[in-house]
Amino acid sequence: MxxxxxxxxxxxxxxxxxxxxxxxxxxxxxxxxxxxxxxxxxxxxxxxxxxxxxxxxxxxxxxxxxxxxxxxxxxxxxxxxxxxxxxxxxxxxxxxxxRAANTNPDEPDPxxxxxxxxxxxxxxxxxxxxxxxxxxxxxxxxxxxxxxxxxxxxxFEDAVRDVVIRAVKAAFTRIGRERLGTYLDLTGSDLDIHVAKLGWSIDSSTGVVTVPPNPDNRIESTVVQENIQLPQLTKVITHASQTA
CATH class of the missing domain: 1.25.40.250 (ARM repeat; domain 1)
Structure with missing residues (x-):
């Protein structure tokens, strides 16, 4: 980033x-x-x-x-x-x-x-x-x-497809070939060539495109461990007893 x-x-x-x-x-x-x-x-x-x-x-x-x-x-x-x-x-x-109100009729502002x-x-x-x-x-x-x-x-159109690819990489590990085609506005060999350039693979029997792992699409559990020292716990208990 x-x-x-x-x-x-x-x-x-x-x-x-x-x-x-x-x-x-x-x-x-x-x-x-x-x-x-x-x-x-x-x-x-x-x-x-x-x-x-x-x-x-x-x-x-x-x-x-x-x-x-x-x-x-x-x-x-x-x-x-x-x-x-x-x-x-x-x-x-x-x-x-x-500028809508300032449009010159002789030279219209698009x-x-x-x-x-x-x-x-x-x-x-x-x-x-x-x-x-x-x-x-x-x-x-x-x-x-x-x-x-x-x-x-x-x-321009390939730049739009780059936007699509960034989103797909962040959200998917696998995506249907036809669905990806609608996202990229590509079909047939054009779609296959584009997927190959990305280094992604297509399962010819299922039509599923595999998106390689990246930091955004990895599904990993996160374990948060907090260490509370005894003096800190004592303060909490003491404060709770005083306010009870």
Whole structure:
């Protein structure tokens, strides 16, 4: 867990320039927003992720409304979406202003219409309702998000599957192949290949997938032993007799 927190604070892929912008006083310099936006687009192309750098963009937008770029905000939310079960998405939402009333009819802001959908998708991931997530994501209702945004985010669907795998590893030692397929939105050989990459095994006769032991899915009894010294016991008995 410590390594996860360390990578969240300072991802190994973060360059010294971005580290200086995120950690130093230049974090609030509006002239640096272009550098941070370029870094975000690098993240979408390379499957990297840096939450603190993206939060810095949203904070600059908050302080400097004239810098606001809805496409950037949507891409930030898409990247944060696949950080579940971590709260990155909600951290981003907390830095957004209410812009629905400020929509320019000549250049409509896509964020107000997409934000409810993004929030619903995030909630489904948080609740581990994975088949419902995929059903909504594949629906006509989300066509605009898919065609204009997630298609540009390299590895988005696999990043969602990583969220699923983290949940499955924490909750199961064995799971049915078909059930796992609905969680991952994969069937047939695609599912078998994905399971093989994880190092999991499938029993061909029963269709049961075995999830290797890990600290989260081990069922172990815990024995708690308390040692009470005689002087401590004497104090307890004495106090009880005095208050009786």
């Amino acid at each position: 410590a390594s996860v927190a360390s990578n969240w604070v300072s991802p190994p892929t973060r360059t010294p320039l971005i580290e200086n912008l995120v950690s130093g006083v230049d974090r609030y310099n509006p002239s640096n927003v272009g550098i941070l936006e370029d870094y975000l687009y690098h993240q979408t192309r390379s499957q990297e992720y840096d939450c603190l750098a993206n939060l810095a963009i949203l904070k600059l937008y908050q302080f400097n409304p004239d810098l606001y770029n809805p496409d950037v905000v949507i891409n930030i939310l898409i990247k944060a979406l696949t950080s579940a079960p971590f709260p990155d998405f909600n951290l981003c939402i907390s830095l957004l202003d209410d 964020l107000p219409s997409l934000l409810p959908t993004l929030t619903m998708l995030y909630n489904l991931l948080q609740q581990c309702r994975f088949p419902a997530f995929w059903a909504l994501y594949r629906s006509d209702e989300v066509e605009s998000l898919r065609d204009n945004y997630t298609v540009e985010c390299a590895g």
